[in-house]
């Protein structure tokens with residue numbers, strides 16, 4: 057394939073590898089029932105006992121008020137009878153009292169059961185959410201803004217939505233039992249009133265469902281605004297950003313931007329809330345009209361002796377019971393509906409496939425014996441993005457050191473990322489001893505690779521942990537951590553820290569126990585390293601994997617001073633001898649002793665050879681780059697000598 061076949065504009069042939077499923081920015085259409093089912097399954101798995109207890113309490117809470125209303129009616133009728141029977145009156149009064157105790161206990165037990173279930177469900181749902189995030193072994197999805205919008209809502213709903221959906225189901229059960237009881241009572245006294253009360257709930261249900269859908273839509277639309285707001289907010293408080301924020305006087309600017317995002321989100325919420333108020337006022341007026349009409353009818357009927365005083369009491373209670381029951385039922389359903397819409401984001405993330413295709417027939421990876429080959433590799437970061445690698449061919453024989461050089465943006469780090477299989481190439485293949493790495497389980501492949509990335513991480517953890525993370529099996533192995541630190545030239549620095557390897561490298565967290573004394577806390581916290589020292593730590597972390605099949609060093613010394621850099625490269629050269637390694641660097645003095653050097657340009661290998669052979673090509677890119685760097689040092693030296 058020539059570069060004419062595959063153009064920057066993206067009018068290329070269909071790629072071999074499918075692009076990761078794009079996140080759709082539209083508002084999702086979802087099944088509420090699916091959300092409910094998933095929420096109940098979660099609640100059952102997280103805490104079955106508490107779910108059963110809540111169901112029992114919901115049934116009790118639904119039946120008890122109806123029973124109370126009937127006992128009250130019985131008592132009032134007995135009282136107004138010609139010869140009230142004291143025995144049955146006492147029994148009914150005792151029954152009312154007992155039901156009061158039961159209802160109070162029900163409410164307390166429900167609160168307890170809800171709390172325990174909420175915590176257990178929250179734990180399980182967050183566990184599943186982050187398990188799913190960890191399952192995504194590539195980087196492509198994490199680079200999609202829509203995925204982050206979805207993830208934010210998923211995180212929010214993982215904490216609250218499952219529990220709220222369960223509560224909605226339970227309150228529906230409780231409400232339905234209460235309403236059924238009261239409605240039966242109403243039908244017995246006035247079927248017309250019963251019909252009217254029921255009919256009044258229909259517009260309320262429609263209105264609340266519409267509002268719920270609008271609320272869920274609002275959450276989806278405001279998610280990008282709130283993420284940007286959080287980003288500006290984070291910059292205002294982040295330690296790393298604080299230098300630039302203060303020096304460039306960015307505080308006010310970021311603050312304004314943060315408020316602009318918040319105002320836009322508030323304005324959208326205000327608009328929705330205005331609609332909510334209108335609907336609620338209308339529904340309240342309808343309810344009051346019904347209650348007032350019912351009261352008038354009951355008083356008239358009692359005055360004409362067509363119903364008893366007890367009937368009036370139970371009628372008023374039942375009408376109020378049906379109305380409040382229906383209102384809370386409708387609101388519960390609408391809230392559940394809204395939660396299910398948001399919970400959909402959680403279910404989508406939890407159910408998402410890995411963004412890297414899993415091998416249909418996984419092959420076991422063997423220790424590297426022959427070498428790694430990139431064969432006609434074409435890669436770009438998105439369907440509309442320009443090609444970064446354009447038919448790149450490269451072989452790295454086992455046991456050799458390769459250096460990769462090239463101008464900024466040439467694709468060197470991209471090449472490294474493909475070797476770690478953070479992405480799959482759209483065309484061509486990366487072969488490990490002749491096996492396509494797409495056929496090897498990705499975790500097994502990465503176990504064989506050690507790496508120091510250009511954009512390495514500083515972890516707010518102890519010095520030992522910062523290094524030990526490179527090989528989790530050895531995170532407690534002080535000897536290995538120390539050896540890696542020595543090789544990266546950071547051991548002495550760590551030894552001088554207040555608590556040596558136990559020192560917390562953070563100004564945000566401290567290392568010790570909550571109850572440690574202040575002296576100990578001061579010893580173990582508050583240390584921050586210099587940029588070059590952090591880079592050495594990252595190098596030590598990578599070196600924890602010394603002896604694996606492939607060592608990747610992407611600009612491992614860019615932050616080191618000249619002497620440290622020379623010393624580190626000297627040491628690395630010795631460590632790399634006889635093992636397979638790739639060094640990406642702009643410092644040509646560091647790469648000159650590699651077994652082979654390649655120059656990447658326009659997504660291909662432009663030149664290849666050892667230092668001497670590349671320097672022998674007078675108008676070659678490598679020779680030119682090397683000469684210009686050497687001349688820079690030469691001029692510097694002459695200037696110093698002339699002073």
Ligand SMILES: Nc1ncnc2c1ncn2[C@@H]1O[C@H](COP(=O)(O)OP(=O)(O)OP(=O)(O)O)[C@@H](O)[C@H]1O
Nearest residue numbers: 199437441444462463464465466467468469470471
């Ligand atoms: N995650 C990404 N998403 C989209 N484009 C990217 C991404 N990473 C890199 N690119 C683009 O790919 C091209 C190659 O980038 P790469 O980081 O591989 O270059 P490089 O040779 O390592 O550059 P440098 O010497 O500056 O580190 C650049 O044009 C860059 O904009």
